[in-house]
Amino acid sequence: MTHKVFWDDPYQTRLMTTIARVEADRVWLAATIFYAFSGGQESDHGTIAGQPVLLAEKTGLDIAYSLPPEHGLQPGEQVEVVIDWPRRYRLMRLHFAAELTLETIYRDFPGVEKLGAHIAEDKARIDFALAEPITPHLAAISQQVQAIIDADLPIISAFSDPLQQRRYWEVA
Numbered sequence: 001m002t003h004k005v006f007w008d009d010p011y012q013t014r015l016m017t018t019i020a021r022v023e024a025d026r027v028w029l030a031a032t033i034f035y036a037f038s039g040g041q042e043s044d045h046g047t048i049a050g051q052p053v054l055l056a057e058k059t060g061l062d063i064a065y066s067l068p069p070e071h072g073l074q075p076g077e078q079v080e081v082v083i084d085w086p087r088r089y090r091l092m093r094l095h096f097a098a099e100l101t102l103e104t105i106y107r108d109f110p111g112v113e114k115l116g117a118h119i120a121e122d123k124a125r126i127d128f129a130l131a132e133p134i135t136p137h138l139a140a141i142s143q144q145v146q147a148i149i150d151a152d153l154p155i156i157s158a159f160s161d162p163l164q165q166r167r168y169w170e171v172a
């Protein structure tokens, strides 16, 4: 299974690792810092051995990276993985802003149903099923979220279920 270094150090932008498996244009890595679309957050952009990653997708608990068909990489080969850091940092910040907003809305609207979420480089969106428009409440929600940010408390992030690789975050 791919060792997900992005959970040990989400700020790592380069990694030396080895190719674990190759299937046509798809490769799997022994270890990775390259996030694949999950939890509504878009995949990283970047390169493996200097070749552009065209698609990063979860395959079970592993991640497959699609490279140009002529990539020529072999299992066991040493490669460097580089991610587009400005993009990833935007995704991380917007993801956590969305998490804080989500938690605030869960508290303000008990029992509210979340339909989905999408975290992109330029914006993050969460969809809810509500009987009334949420617009009149946005200013108050925004204030609550900003108050948590301004408190600048440590963020704990860890596994709630290591086998299924499910994670949680906590701010006291």
Ligand SMILES: [Zn+2]
Residues within 6 Å of the ligand: 039, 095, 099
């Ligand atoms: Zn999330």
